[in-house]
Amino acid sequence: IxxxxxxxxxxxxxxxxxxxxxxxxxxxxxxxxxxxxxxxxxxxxxxxxxxRTIRVTDDQFLINEKPFYCLGVAKHEDSDLRGKGLDYTLITKDFNMLRWLGVNCIRTSHYPYAEEIMEFTDRQGIAVIDESPGVGITKANNFGNVSLQHHLEVMSEMIRRDKNKPSVIMWSIANEPATDLDVSVSYFKTVLQFTRDLDPAHRPTTFVCSQIFESDKVVPYVDVICINRYYAWYHDAGHLEVIQLQLQREFAGFRNLYKRPIIVTEYGADTVPGLHRDPSSMFTEEFQVEFLQEYHKEFDRARQQFLVGEMVWNFADFMTIQGTTRVVGNKKGLLTRQRQPKTSAFVIRERYNNIASGKNTTCDNSRVAKYTSNPHTYH
Structure with a gap:
């Protein structure tokens, strides 16, 4: 034109x-x-x-009127060479690895990413849940008018920048806020409505929920339910047998209350590359594989009904502030901080490619064994 x-x-x-x-x-x-x-x-x-078009029903997320299932990862702008700095070579490497994994969607956890990255998502066909830096909203005094006005300003800046990006399929206004507090309701209803009114394309709008369904007060106002869950890691640590039961309960609880599609936007386990043990235990590569596979069993049941996405936390290991709870950063990545694959990366690659092609999603661990330095544990 x-x-x-x-x-x-x-x-x-x-x-x-x-x-x-x-x-x-x-x-x-x-x-x-x-x-x-x-x-x-x-x-x-x-x-x-x-x-392209986007439409959400009670149990589907439609792109161009065809069901879209999010095969995703959450990311961070981070690397060992540049930290959070922009690096075109790293961006290219990351998108090559996203394609290799079979990923079709990322979340910009927990802030808008560089515009150069967003240009890549448009060209590469990677859908984006575009998230504001609304993280750490966990106390009652975080919900005052000053915070609200700043939150609206941030959403306005993000939408003005990204409104023409076809890869942006949904706005996320916050990550893991304290939506169990009464004061959160009016605050987030305001932000959600402001976001909807500002976007000329009327994309679905959400936030990422860490509250259980009994205590959350804001999920009724979103278009898609997005939840972060770490069963057998932060809760019932090491007990893989609880994952399916707890996921079933959580899914049923939300669906009984609200007829909305659900995306699991985070699940993951810290894993030290090269650490092996049989039987598996936390922080080993074997545990990460078994952890993910337990989630996948329940995902496969739920995606036949209302689950429209699964997103591993995280794409790659990343640095965090120093402290006693992290040993040289967060190690929940499928890849190391240097973008080398852990054993779990091959599991996700096989699963995502199988789902995309309509094949059986059961992972063949004999094939995974070829890619680990301790293959006997998968026989």
Whole structure:
């Protein structure tokens, strides 16, 4: 489309048979982009954009009217060489590894990512849950008017920047806030409605919930229920046998209250690369594999009904502040901080590719054994 302003006549062309923008794995036309060109005298502005639709039902997330299942990871802007600094080579490496894993969706946990990364998601067909830096909202005094006005300002900045990104499929206004507090209800209802009103495309809007269904007070107002759960890690540490039971209870609790689709936006276990033990125990590569597979059993049951996504925490190990609870950072990554795969990465790769192609999702551990330095534990 070309528009020449400043003369009495202008020319504009229209194309009616559009190529749709699709996420990776849903169509052969992945990440198809058009370019809007605006020319005013000697100034030219070019804006890439994609065409796609989003619609949420009681139990489905539809992109271009086809069911979308989020095969995802959460990320961080972090590496051992640049820290949180921008690095084009690292971005390219990360997106190559996302494709290798079979990932079709990421969450910008817990802040808007660099615009260069968002341009990659558009071109590569990686859907994005775009999250604001609303993290750490855990005390009653965090819900005052000053905080609210700042939160609205941040949402406005994020939407103004990313509103034309076809890869952005949902807004997340906060991560793990204290939505069990009465004061949180009016606060988040305001932010949710403000976000919906500001986005001309009316994308679904959510927050990431860490509260159990009995205590949460804000989930009734979101379009998609997003939950972080760490059964057998932060709760009942090491007890893999509780995962399916607790997930079943949590899913049933939310679904009985609210007929909305659910995404598990975080689940994961810290894993020291190269640490092995038979039988498995926490922090070993074997435990991480078994931990993920227990979640997958319940995911496979629920995704036939209302589950529309699963997102591992985390794509790669990342640095945290020093303290007694972390040994040189958070090690829940499928990859090391240097982007080398742990055994779990091969499990996720097989699962995601099988789901995308409609195959049996049961992981063949004999194949996984080829990629570990302690293969006898998988026989």
């Amino acid at each position: 070309k528009w020449l302003y400043g003369v009495t006549a202008y020319q504009m062309s229209y194309q009616y048979h559009f190529h749709l923008w699709w996420p990776f794995g849903m169509n052969s036309s992945v990440g198809y982009l058009y370019k809007l060109q605006v020319k005013i005298t000697n100034d030219v502005y070019r804006q890439p954009f994609g065409i």
